[in-house]
Amino acid sequence: MESKIQRPTEGQVIAVSENGSLQVPNHPIIPYIEGDGIGIDVTPPMRKVLDAAIEKAYGGARQLQWMEIYCGEKSTQIYGADTWLPQETLDAVKEYKVAIKGPLTTPVGGGIRSLNVALRQELDLYVCLRPVRYYQGTPSPLKQPELTDMVIFRENSEDIYAGVEWQAGTAEADKVIRFLTEQMGATKIRFEQDCGIGIKPISKQGTERLVRAALQYTIDNDRDSLTLVHKGNIMKFTEGAFKDFGYALAQCEFGAEPIDGGPWCEMTNPKTGKKIVIKDVIADAFLQQILLRPAEYDVIATMNLNGDYISDALAAQVGGIGIAPGANIGDGVALFEATHGTAPKYAGQDKVNPGSLILSGEMMLRHLGWLEAADLIVQGMESAIAAKTVTYDFERLMEGATLLSCSEFADAIIEHM
Ligand SMILES: NC(=O)C1=CN([C@@H]2O[C@H](COP(=O)(O)OP(=O)(O)OC[C@H]3O[C@@H](n4cnc5c(N)ncnc54)[C@H](OP(=O)(O)O)[C@@H]3O)[C@@H](O)[C@H]2O)C=CC1
Ligand SMILES: O=C(O)CCC(=O)C(=O)O
Numbered sequence: 001m002e003s004k005i006q007r008p009t010e011g012q013v014i015a016v017s018e019n020g021s022l023q024v025p026n027h028p029i030i031p032y033i034e035g036d037g038i039g040i041d042v043t044p045p046m047r048k049v050l051d052a053a054i055e056k057a058y059g060g061a062r063q064l065q066w067m068e069i070y071c072g073e074k075s076t077q078i079y080g081a082d083t084w085l086p087q088e089t090l091d092a093v094k095e096y097k098v099a100i101k102g103p104l105t106t107p108v109g110g111g112i113r114s115l116n117v118a119l120r121q122e123l124d125l126y127v128c129l130r131p132v133r134y135y136q137g138t139p140s141p142l143k144q145p146e147l148t149d150m151v152i153f154r155e156n157s158e159d160i161y162a163g164v165e166w167q168a169g170t171a172e173a174d175k176v177i178r179f180l181t182e183q184m185g186a187t188k189i190r191f192e193q194d195c196g197i198g199i200k201p202i203s204k205q206g207t208e209r210l211v212r213a214a215l216q217y218t219i220d221n222d223r224d225s226l227t228l229v230h231k232g233n234i235m236k237f238t239e240g241a242f243k244d245f246g247y248a249l250a251q252c253e254f255g256a257e258p259i260d261g262g263p264w265c266e267m268t269n270p271k272t273g274k275k276i277v278i279k280d281v282i283a284d285a286f287l288q289q290i291l292l293r294p295a296e297y298d299v300i301a302t303m304n305l306n307g308d309y310i311s312d313a314l315a316a317q318v319g320g321i322g323i324a325p326g327a328n329i330g331d332g333v334a335l336f337e338a339t340h341g342t343a344p345k346y347a348g349q350d351k352v353n354p355g356s357l358i359l360s361g362e363m364m365l366r367h368l369g370w371l372e373a374a375d376l377i378v379q380g381m382e383s384a385i386a387a388k389t390v391t392y393d394f395e396r397l398m399e400g401a402t403l404l405s406c407s408e409f410a411d412a413i414i415e416h417m
């Protein structure tokens with residue numbers, strides 16, 4: 001197929017050295033997917049803010065060379081009706097190593113499967129990293145929102161989220177149900193007729209690579225604890241196994257020792273000498289404790305669906321998904337993306353908060369090692385919020401705030417850098 005990607009005439013490819021570290025040139029080529037719905041609103045301001053921060057930090061010595069790649073509705077316009085995720089999009093992310101994307105629509109019930117999930121699976125981006133912190137002045141339902149400071153490591157390739165499921169009433173669903181009842185001794189499928197069925201794979205290998213990344217992050221960033229969040233009392237061999245695999249990895253690979261006979265463990269951070277506690281909590285209890293006692297939680301490792309729910313719930317505590325950033329990370333490849341979706345009712349109105357994608361871009365700059373530019377974005381965001389110049393989602397909850405459009409908020413961030 002003829003390529004539809006326009007490669008920049010300048011710029012270089014990011015390389016990965018043998019030890020896995022990035023070799024970032026001064027003009028790296030960064031592929032980006034605009035995204036469906038509000039992608040058209042938030043992606044241009046994200047690029048503008050990143051470019052401005054880099055210009056301010058490095059005065060022209062460094063620059064991103066943006067390269068548009070396609071996925072979702074725009075891809076069907078460019079490649080043809082049924083091409084939602086072209087192979088050359090996947091190839092470009094693999095080749096250029098670091099990319100960023102806007103949100104992509106997934107229809108409910110029928111239609112295509114999630115392109116967001118497909119990108120994560122095809123590129124084996126097994127960590128979904130979603131940090132949650134409070135920006136002073138942000139409207140929040142909590143009395144002390146500043147106590148919420150957590151980093152979610154959501155397993156990104158397994159679980160019920162992987163889409164291994166069959167629709168009620170199909171021959172496939174009936175076959176799976178017959179196999180389960182006739183050959184596997186399953187007696188607890190309440191209604192066998194017209195029953196949809198889904199499979200929840202949770203593996204040792206998948207859990208270990210996620211928990212390993214989370215624990216390494218805990219060490220590198222001098223955090224106090226790692227909590228495994230699961231519903232292992234009910235789903236014993238999937239969510240319960242996640243907990244057991246996680247503790248075993250902490251002990252075998254990081255030298256953690258059980259506290260008072262376990263299961264909680266403790267280890268010494270080899271970089272700082274401080275103690276790190278590895279603990280676990282059942283997911284429903286966790287969801288109430290993050291509201292009541294958020295200070296008790298720090299780095300979180302959890303499975304795919306729990307991580308999806310938890311990241312939106314935690315985002316709400318500190319201002320909502322309008323400013324909740326994220327990244328999908330694999331071995332040598334990273335794809336940054338907002339936590340929110342395509343919010344179709346706001347598409348094209350220059351209204352929504354671009355903060356989530358901008359802060360995802362800020363994470364991307366940190367990933368490149370361009371810390372000075374990343375710091376400028378955080379400073380710009382903090383000051384724009386403190387000055388109460390905000391988009392509709394914050395303005396409606398703040399006293400005396402000035403309502404800005406999506407693009408105006410990005411400009412306010414730039415002015416405050
Ligand atoms: N990674 C991805 O690409 C994701 C894609 N999706 C997809 O997006 C589509 C829509 O999903 P939906 O469940 O409605 O979730 P959305 O996240 O798109 O929107 C839900 C609500 O969140 C608020 N919101 C979302 N984005 C912003 C923003 N940038 N600024 C301010 N507020 C925002 C709005 O709240 P209010 O109405 O209160 O103003 C909005 O109505 C679905 O197809 C879904 O599959 C969903 C999540 C992630
Ligand atoms: O893929 C989708 O449409 C939804 C994904 C999602 O909600 C998420 O990853 O947080």
Ligand SMILES: [Mg+2]
Nearest residue numbers: 308309312339
């Ligand atoms: Mg989600």
